[in-house]
Every structure is written in structure tokens, then in C-alpha cells.
Amino acid sequence: MPVRHGLLALLSTGPRHGYQLRIEFEASTGATWPLNIGQVYTTLSRLERDGLVKPGESDEQGRVVYMITEAGREETARWFSTPVVHSDRxxxxxxxxxxxxxxxxxxxxxxxxxxxxxxxxxxxxxxxxxxxxxxxxxxxxxxxxxxxxxxxxxxxxxxxxxxxxxxxx
The missing domain is CATH 1.10.287 (Helix Hairpins)
Structure with missing residues (x-):
């Protein structure tokens, strides 16, 4: 689940709204894996449902800013510490x-x-x-x-x- 974990990794450095996450994800991957903004918000909804992120205040343009929860930090740490095995690909x-x-x-x-x-x-x-x-x-x-x-x-x-x-x- 690279998008899910990628968004959590970005949020672990500070709160962001969906558009910022999309831009930073693409920049981090050299734009080789473009993200649809709908995919970002769908993933954020699932992360919120799972208790890994929570919505914060809206910014000046009305965009909801998301923050990682403690459970989200634990999930991110688990992801970084777990090797990717060939069968997962x-x-x-x-x-x-x-x-x-x-x-x-x-x-x-x-x-x-x-x-x-x-x-x-x-x-x-x-x-x-x-x-x-x-x-x-x-x-x-x-x-x-x-x-x-x-x-x-x-x-x-x-x-x-x-x-x-x-x-x-």
C-alpha cells in the first residue's frame, strides 16, 4: 500500500491538506507515480476511518488539513521497519x-x-x-x-x- 504509507510518511513531518500531499508525493517519487487528487482524498478518508489520521482546521482556502495520529506514527514506523518481500509485489x-x-x-x-x-x-x-x-x-x-x-x-x-x-x- 505505497500510497497509504507514503501519505502517512509525509504527514509524519507535519499537517498538510490533500493537494499538498499530492504535490509532495509526486515530487518525492520524481513524478514517476502521479496521484489523482481523488485518490489522495479517498486514501485520507480511509486513514481517518482507521484512526491513523485526523482532520484539523481548514486553511484560508477552506481545505481541510490532516494530522497523523499516534496510531498513524506507529503504522508508519512499522512500515519503514518491515522489509518488502517479493510476494507482496x-x-x-x-x-x-x-x-x-x-x-x-x-x-x-x-x-x-x-x-x-x-x-x-x-x-x-x-x-x-x-x-x-x-x-x-x-x-x-x-x-x-x-x-x-x-x-x-x-x-x-x-x-x-x-x-x-x-x-x-
Missing amino acids: PRDELVIKLAMAVAARNVDVAEVIHRQRTATMRALQQLTMAKRAATAGAAQRLVLDSMIFQAEAEQRWLDHCEAVLEEER
């Missing part, structure tokens, strides 16, 4: 696609790999340019570095897939 669509392409037997798997490699290279180039142009701090750089490393790992995995399929021929 969503299924990898590319892995599923290639496995199904091989199983289907009537799909040109080499073409599927080629198209993915091209798309991944394009994404890698865009991420590298974004990293060069980035002016934000360490948080944005870490996010971009992670995405670059993931794209590089995907390229290596695609190479491996080609080698395995070549062995099977």
Missing part, C-alpha cells in the same frame, strides 16, 4: 505474457521479446534523460535509479529468455 505482467506466449505455441515468442526489448530500451533512454535533467534531491534520484536498474535487469532477463528458447529449439 504485484504479479509481473511481462513474465506472465512470455510464459503464456510459450505455452500458446502459435505465438512468435521471439517477436514478443523483440517488441518488449525495444520498448524497454526506449524507457531506459527516457529514464536516463530524466535523471540527467533532474533537479530534485536524493528521493527523486533514488526513484529514477531504481527504475533504471529495473529496466536494465529486464533487458538482461530478455537476453536470458532468448537463450533459453534457443536451447529449446
Whole structure:
């Protein structure tokens, strides 16, 4: 639940209204995971329901400012102290696609790999340019570095897939 915990982490440094949370979340992640303002307020409602945040006074523009509760601080500390395990991550669509392409037997798997490699290279180039142009701090750089490393790992995995399929021929 990265949005839920991300908002709690931001609130742990001080009260904010939804728009501020959206802007700071996007800035912290290098705008790689844009948030819909509706998603922010829906998440805040759930956090309030769960006793992790509470609404405070409205600001001069009538926006409700939210504050983290003690239970919210405990939840944030638990999140930061708990490693992310692979089974907690969503299924990898590319892995599923290639496995199904091989199983289907009537799909040109080499073409599927080629198209993915091209798309991944394009994404890698865009991420590298974004990293060069980035002016934000360490948080944005870490996010971009992670995405670059993931794209590089995907390229290596695609190479491996080609080698395995070549062995099977």
C-alpha cells in the first residue's frame, strides 16, 4: 500500500491538506507515480476511518488539513521497519505474457521479446534523460535509479529468455 504509507510518511513531518500531499508525493517519487487528487482524498478518508489520521482546521482556502495520529506514527514506523518481500509485489505482467506466449505455441515468442526489448530500451533512454535533467534531491534520484536498474535487469532477463528458447529449439 505505497500510497497509504507514503501519505502517512509525509504527514509524519507535519499537517498538510490533500493537494499538498499530492504535490509532495509526486515530487518525492520524481513524478514517476502521479496521484489523482481523488485518490489522495479517498486514501485520507480511509486513514481517518482507521484512526491513523485526523482532520484539523481548514486553511484560508477552506481545505481541510490532516494530522497523523499516534496510531498513524506507529503504522508508519512499522512500515519503514518491515522489509518488502517479493510476494507482496504485484504479479509481473511481462513474465506472465512470455510464459503464456510459450505455452500458446502459435505465438512468435521471439517477436514478443523483440517488441518488449525495444520498448524497454526506449524507457531506459527516457529514464536516463530524466535523471540527467533532474533537479530534485536524493528521493527523486533514488526513484529514477531504481527504475533504471529495473529496466536494465529486464533487458538482461530478455537476453536470458532468448537463450533459453534457443536451447529449446
